[in-house]
Amino acid sequence: MSAAIRRPRRRATPQRQLAYAAAGLITAFMLFPLYLIAVAALQPRTAVFDYPRALYPSPFSIESMAFFLNATGILPALGRSLVIGVMTVVLALALGCPAGYAVARYRFAGRDLVQLLIVSVRAFPILILAIPLAVTFINWNLYDSVLSVALVHTVMALPLTILLAASVFLRVPSELEEAAMSMGTSRFGAVWRIVLPLSRQGLGAAALFAFVLSWNEVFAAAVLTVRNPTLPAQIVGALGQSPLPFRFAGGLALTLPALVFIFFMRPYLFSAFGQARS
Amino acid sequence: MAGITIESITKSFAGVTAVDNVSLTIEDGEFMVLLGPSGCGKTTLLRLIAGFDLPDSGRIAIGDRDVTDSPPGRRDIAMVFQSYALFPHLRVSDNIAFGLRMHHVGKDEVTSRVREAAELMGIEALLNRYPTQLSGGQRQRVAVARALVMRPSVILMDEPLSNLDALLRLQMRAELKHLLQDIKTTTVYVTHDQVEALSMGDRTAVMRDGAVLQCASPMEVYDRPGDIFVATFIGNPPMNIVRAVARDSVVKVEGVEVALPEASNLPAGTEVSIGIRAENIEVHTEALDGALPATVAVIEPLGSHLLLTLAVGAESIKASVRTDFAVKRGDPLWLELRQGSVRLLGSANQSGPSD
Amino acid sequence: MSGQVEAPALREAAGRPRRAVRFSRRQLEPYALLAPAAIFMTLFFAWPAVQTLLIAFQKANGSWTLDNFGAMARDTDFRLALRNTLLVLVLIIPIETTIALLMAVLAQSRLFGRDVMLYIWSIPLAVSDLAAGLVWFSIFTSHGYLNSVLQDLHLIAHPVGFLDYNNLGGLVTAIVLAEVWRSMSLVMVIIMSGIQAIPPELDEAAESLGAGAWQRFWKVTLPLLKPTLQVALILRTTTAFQVFGVVLALAGSALPVLAVKSESWVTEYRNYQLAATYAILILVLSSLSTVGYLLFLRTPREVFQR
Numbered sequence A: 001m002s003a004a005i006r007r008p009r010r011r012a013t014p015q016r017q018l019a020y021a022a023a024g025l026i027t028a029f030m031l032f033p034l035y036l037i038a039v040a041a042l043q044p045r046t047a048v049f050d051y052p053r054a055l056y057p058s059p060f061s062i063e064s065m066a067f068f069l070n071a072t073g074i075l076p077a078l079g080r081s082l083v084i085g086v087m088t089v090v091l092a093l094a095l096g097c098p099a100g101y102a103v104a105r106y107r108f109a110g111r112d113l114v115q116l117l118i119v120s121v122r123a124f125p126i127l128i129l130a131i132p133l134a135v136t137f138i139n140w141n142l143y144d145s146v147l148s149v150a151l152v153h154t155v156m157a158l159p160l161t162i163l164l165a166a167s168v169f170l171r172v173p174s175e176l177e178e179a180a181m182s183m184g185t186s187r188f189g190a191v192w193r194i195v196l197p198l199s200r201q202g203l204g205a206a207a208l209f210a211f212v213l214s215w216n217e218v219f220a221a222a223v224l225t226v227r228n229p230t231l232p233a234q235i236v237g238a239l240g241q242s243p244l245p246f247r248f249a250g251g252l253a254l255t256l257p258a259l260v261f262i263f264f265m266r267p268y269l270f271s272a273f274g275q276a277r278s
Numbered sequence B: 001m002a003g004i005t006i007e008s009i010t011k012s013f014a015g016v017t018a019v020d021n022v023s024l025t026i027e028d029g030e031f032m033v034l035l036g037p038s039g040c041g042k043t044t045l046l047r048l049i050a051g052f053d054l055p056d057s058g059r060i061a062i063g064d065r066d067v068t069d070s071p072p073g074r075r076d077i078a079m080v081f082q083s084y085a086l087f088p089h090l091r092v093s094d095n096i097a098f099g100l101r102m103h104h105v106g107k108d109e110v111t112s113r114v115r116e117a118a119e120l121m122g123i124e125a126l127l128n129r130y131p132t133q134l135s136g137g138q139r140q141r142v143a144v145a146r147a148l149v150m151r152p153s154v155i156l157m158d159e160p161l162s163n164l165d166a167l168l169r170l171q172m173r174a175e176l177k178h179l180l181q182d183i184k185t186t187t188v189y190v191t192h193d194q195v196e197a198l199s200m201g202d203r204t205a206v207m208r209d210g211a212v213l214q215c216a217s218p219m220e221v222y223d224r225p226g227d228i229f230v231a232t233f234i235g236n237p238p239m240n241i242v243r244a245v246a247r248d249s250v251v252k253v254e255g256v257e258v259a260l261p262e263a264s265n266l267p268a269g270t271e272v273s274i275g276i277r278a279e280n281i282e283v284h285t286e287a288l289d290g291a292l293p294a295t296v297a298v299i300e301p302l303g304s305h306l307l308l309t310l311a312v313g314a315e316s317i318k319a320s321v322r323t324d325f326a327v328k329r330g331d332p333l334w335l336e337l338r339q340g341s342v343r344l345l346g347s348a349n350q351s352g353p354s355d
Numbered sequence C: 001m002s003g004q005v006e007a008p009a010l011r012e013a014a015g016r017p018r019r020a021v022r023f024s025r026r027q028l029e030p031y032a033l034l035a036p037a038a039i040f041m042t043l044f045f046a047w048p049a050v051q052t053l054l055i056a057f058q059k060a061n062g063s064w065t066l067d068n069f070g071a072m073a074r075d076t077d078f079r080l081a082l083r084n085t086l087l088v089l090v091l092i093i094p095i096e097t098t099i100a101l102l103m104a105v106l107a108q109s110r111l112f113g114r115d116v117m118l119y120i121w122s123i124p125l126a127v128s129d130l131a132a133g134l135v136w137f138s139i140f141t142s143h144g145y146l147n148s149v150l151q152d153l154h155l156i157a158h159p160v161g162f163l164d165y166n167n168l169g170g171l172v173t174a175i176v177l178a179e180v181w182r183s184m185s186l187v188m189v190i191i192m193s194g195i196q197a198i199p200p201e202l203d204e205a206a207e208s209l210g211a212g213a214w215q216r217f218w219k220v221t222l223p224l225l226k227p228t229l230q231v232a233l234i235l236r237t238t239t240a241f242q243v244f245g246v247v248l249a250l251a252g253s254a255l256p257v258l259a260v261k262s263e264s265w266v267t268e269y270r271n272y273q274l275a276a277t278y279a280i281l282i283l284v285l286s287s288l289s290t291v292g293y294l295l296f297l298r299t300p301r302e303v304f305q306r
Helices: A002-008 A014-041 A045-049 A063-070 A074-105 A111-122 A125-139 A147-169 A174-182 A187-216 A219-222 A229-241 A243-273 B043-048 B092-102 B107-121 B136-148 B166-183 B192-198 B218-223 B228-233 C016-058 C067-074 C076-106 C113-128 C129-140 C144-150 C169-195 C200-208 C213-240 C243-249 C258-267 C272-296
Strands: B004-013 B016-026 B031-035 B057-061 B077-080 B154-158 B185-192 B203-207 B209-215 B240-248 B250-253 B256-259 B271-276 B282-286 B292-301 B306-312 B315-321 B331-335 B344-345
Touching: A002 C113, A014 C076, A014 C113, A014 C129, A014 C169, A045 A063, A045 A243, A045 B166, A063 A074, A063 A243, A074 A111, A074 A147, A074 A187, A074 A229, A074 B315, A074 C016, A111 A147, A111 C016, A125 A147, A125 A219, A125 B154, A125 C016, A125 C258, A125 C272, A147 A187, A147 A219, A147 A243, A147 B209, A147 C016, A174 A187, A174 B077, A174 B092, A187 A229, A187 A243, A187 C129, A219 C258, A229 A243, A229 B016, A229 C129, A229 C243, A243 C113, A243 C129, A243 C144, A243 C169, B004 B043, B016 B057, B016 B136, B016 B209, B031 B043, B031 B166, B031 B192, B043 B077, B043 B154, B043 B185, B043 C258, B077 B185, B092 B107, B092 B136, B136 B166, B185 B192, B192 B218, B203 B218, B203 B228, B209 B218, B228 B240, B228 B256, B228 B271, B240 B315, B250 B282, B282 B315, B292 B315, B306 B331, C016 C272, C067 C076, C067 C272, C076 C113, C076 C169, C076 C258, C113 C169, C129 C144, C129 C169, C129 C243, C169 C213, C169 C243, C200 C213, C213 C272, C243 C258, C258 C272
Parallel strands: B031 B185, B031 B203, B077 B154, B154 B185
Antiparallel strands: B004 B016, B004 B057, B203 B209, B240 B250, B240 B271, B250 B256, B271 B344, B282 B331, B292 B306, B292 B331, B306 B315
């Protein structure tokens, strides 16, 4: 019963073994499909027609990947995806940082309403916007353009960006800003010289979240483009008539960046997807 | 160099009045301490002087300049924060130089003034470090240096010593006082520590519930507290408060007559409270004319003296005696209240400190 | 105001209506900061949302009508699309919530290799639904890994057409697995943030009172997680009603769902009215589910007041 006798809890009790088993099983379930798509995509093009299939790449080859990248429209689509991603990041940060700062630093009437709106926009079926926007963009001569997709992606990324920016700014004590202001800067100067340098990492993560969202988005990109699709929209459009190696290589090409993205996003997952708390 | 004039300042947050119609004049070069329990409004008052918050009504002037609406950077003030608020991404030297650069001071002058301030605080060796590489005491010195380098009209300090451990706090207290006496800059110093207030300030403003209860020199506040709250908030142990019945310049405590230092014009028979400090009670082992009979309830040896808690009728009184005073629990003693040290503190049903 | 005028040193400024000035500067700042985002969201979110509603009630020439809803109901695959969407959703949500709860609890206990494990478990957060569909396509396609393994084990003689037109069970299983695989990370992260907000003393108190791990989970953790679960379920259910990329990658047109119908009415037939009507249906269904969660997972306000 004494505190000293608590140590054996660390040892492998049946409960702990069960926990390890469950964790191992889930990890396998997470990893195995990733492994398989890599194997499928890193085989010679002809190997995909072998049956039964080998569970390891034999022989290893980047032929499928090369075939995929050289397929009509893939490289331009990849370029557009990158451009749209960067535009989304710039727009979302430009609009989201001031709003996030307002939520983090001010007590004002309607603050709760703003937070409620941010949450409800995320739970709103975004698909509903694409159709009238398609009509609007046709009228504005923006249809089938990089900007039109970036605008819709910004709509989707903005609530998250505001939330993340607010949580990042909250981590900078307001006393630092006050100290700078007492030494002669304006509030804007204090933000520029003190808050932003200290928030660089967090805002970088917010930018990454916006980029990933844009990189992954299919529906709006498919509805708003015809001849100038993004990478996912191009793949969706080609799915019907594309051979297996194209699909496998496409699957890997879309998945691989996630490994890198998540590595840098990890410290901010809770502020991004956790419950909004003020 | 400038004094501060505060006139009828009121500030409330979400319906709670933090500072309630406070007026205060701080002389040029004076060291003013704002003292009070947490939530009394002392920090809000300091932030109003600094300009971080703006008052709902009333005005503030520094020197002969009305700064009520000025932003903090245009008030010629420098602030030392409780958390020090050092910029973590700037080296110590850049932290100290920050304000000078904001005021477009020339490069050479920045270097020499930073050097000078660092030498004053004894932190020349730390100039190239980042704040995270410093101890609490070193951070505190940097924070003070960053304020002094501005040569401001007014230095504002918000509980600057409260994040230091006890020993360091004692040392910094003396050092800060020495420093600020040399510089002769008007200083407003917020603390909840009555020892800091007594030892450092030229004057102490005791605050409670957003109002200044008494503003006077430390000894005045200690010896002649304005009301029961001040009497019990300041001093350790707090001043003894005893019920009594007034009669001319005399009050009756538990049937014994005690003389007041000044004549009261209370109608005879009024219930009043009187205050007396523990060190102003003479303790006798034998009955004495005009002394209060008491019984020893608790004996606390405090090193330099013994603190006795004594039962006098229904009242409890604390008195301090020399350590060689032979006494044990339950002993009868007689208390003589020293001439001229008894304070009349108003009618008996006023309350003591609430927190 | 009268007291200020008497102050001789401050006389010059006393006449100004200072109060009003303070109001305008400080109190307008947050709104000015929010304005760009608000204007943007009005233009590209609120306005199109209203437009969708209007389009759904209009003919192609702009006159008002309810015909679109009739046309949607008569659409060849409408019933199938509705059934499939609901079927997939009803399977996905409970499965992924249960596994995600388990994952969150496991991630909280101090297992060896926890950091690597959490990294792996988070990867699908950055994987799109289309990519997830393609990943699982490599497993379920007729000459894919699942058939290969089954044949190697001599459990089957010929490849099974899991993703064939008429194999509803196979299609739904594949879609549910892919969607669960992709989105349970998100649910896990939401639940973990909820668990971390529960003071550990509560768990320790229950333990000191003799509750076992299982009892602590059911009697302490889970009830306190209710608001968190509510958020996760609302978010996931509304997105599950829009299931799109996974379906396209795994089933193509073999398994019609609402979002795919809406998209094809735009891209293939340029029929914005019908597309908008489908979108409105999805909005109504997700709103109903949200209201349902709010009603059935209600926690008395007082419980979480401090």
